[in-house]
Amino acid sequence: MPQPPAAATRPVTAAPRPPGQVSQQQSPARIGPYEVFQLLGEGGMGRVFLARSPGSRLVALKVIRPEYAEASNFRGRFRREAESARRVSGFFTPPVLDADADAPQPWLATAYVPAPSLHDVVRSFGVLPEPALRALGAGLAEALLAIHDTGIVHRDLKPGNVLVAEDGPRVIDFGISSAVDATQLTRTGAVMGTPGFMAPEQIVSSREAGPAADVFSLGCVLVFAATGRGPFGAGGTAEILYRAVHQQPQLDGVPQGLSPLIGSCLDKDPARRPPAASVLAALGAADPAALLTEGLREDLAR
Structure with a gap:
C-alpha cells in the first residue's frame, strides 16, 4: 500500500x-x-x-x-x-x-473588510444551513471567476481566506500565493497550501495547479461550512494530504441538495470538475442575507 x-x-x-x-x-x-x-x-x-x-x-x-x-x-x-x-x-x-x-x-x-473569517464564523456560531451554503458558494464561485479572468490562480482558498461580510463573502489573499508558491517550489521543491483544502494535483505537482485546483478548494470550503470539518478528516499533515490524493471525500452532513455538486468539485481529476461558472449556475439565485445568522449579525454590528 x-x-x-x-x-x-x-x-x-x-x-x-x-x-x-x-x-x-x-x-x-x-x-x-x-x-x-x-x-x-x-x-x-x-x-x-x-x-x-x-x-x-x-x-x-x-x-x-x-x-x-x-x-x-x-x-x-x-x-x-x-x-x-x-x-x-x-x-x-x-x-x-x-x-x-x-x-x-x-x-x-x-x-479593509471589517468582518470575521468563515473559520471564525463556523467556530463561533455553528455550521451553515443549505440556504446560507448556497449564498456562500455563489459568492465564492463569482469571486473565483473574477480572479481567474485575470490569469490568477488563488492556490490557497480556505476558510481563513474567506471573510463573511454583511453583504456577502469576500475572498482575500489572492494575487501573491502564486508568486510565493513558485518561489517555494524553486527553492525547496515543496508546495505552499493548507492541508485539507489543497487539490490532489497541487499536492503532487504544484506546476499543474490551475483554476480547477481552486474549484476543488471551493468544494472543501463548502464541506467545512456545512459540517465544521474538512472533507478529508483530521490528523497529521501527511495523513490529510494522503487522503486528499487517494481517498474519497467525507460528505456526511452535507445537505442532500448540494452533495452532488460539491462531490463533482472534489473529483480527483481536474478535467472532470465543473468550472467556476458552472458552479455558480448550478447554485442558482442566492440571497446573501441567508448567511447572516442572529449571532453573526450581532458580531458584525460590534
Whole structure:
C-alpha cells in the first residue's frame, strides 16, 4: 500500500492569529505611505496589518516574509501577480489598491473588510444551513471567476481566506500565493497550501495547479461550512494530504441538495470538475442575507 507523503516536504500556511493575541509592539509605525495601526494576523507568506492611507482609507497591508523577498526571481513574480490582482474587479473580492515589489519587504494593500473569517464564523456560531451554503458558494464561485479572468490562480482558498461580510463573502489573499508558491517550489521543491483544502494535483505537482485546483478548494470550503470539518478528516499533515490524493471525500452532513455538486468539485481529476461558472449556475439565485445568522449579525454590528 502506498505510504502517505512525508510531512516535512509540504510546508503550509499557518492560520492567522486573532489580533488580541499579537503584541502591538510588533507593528511598524509606517509601511510605504501607510500609517500602521496594528497587526491583524500572520501566516506562512507574511504578516497583515491594519493601516490607513494618506487619504484616510483603511487598508489591510500584507507584508511578505524576508526569506521570500530575498529569493531569486521573487520580486519579479510578485510584481506581475500584484499587477494582475489590481485588475480583479469582482464584487466578492476586496480591491487591491497598491503594492511595492521593490520595498525591503514587498507589500500589497487591499481595502479593509471589517468582518470575521468563515473559520471564525463556523467556530463561533455553528455550521451553515443549505440556504446560507448556497449564498456562500455563489459568492465564492463569482469571486473565483473574477480572479481567474485575470490569469490568477488563488492556490490557497480556505476558510481563513474567506471573510463573511454583511453583504456577502469576500475572498482575500489572492494575487501573491502564486508568486510565493513558485518561489517555494524553486527553492525547496515543496508546495505552499493548507492541508485539507489543497487539490490532489497541487499536492503532487504544484506546476499543474490551475483554476480547477481552486474549484476543488471551493468544494472543501463548502464541506467545512456545512459540517465544521474538512472533507478529508483530521490528523497529521501527511495523513490529510494522503487522503486528499487517494481517498474519497467525507460528505456526511452535507445537505442532500448540494452533495452532488460539491462531490463533482472534489473529483480527483481536474478535467472532470465543473468550472467556476458552472458552479455558480448550478447554485442558482442566492440571497446573501441567508448567511447572516442572529449571532453573526450581532458580531458584525460590534
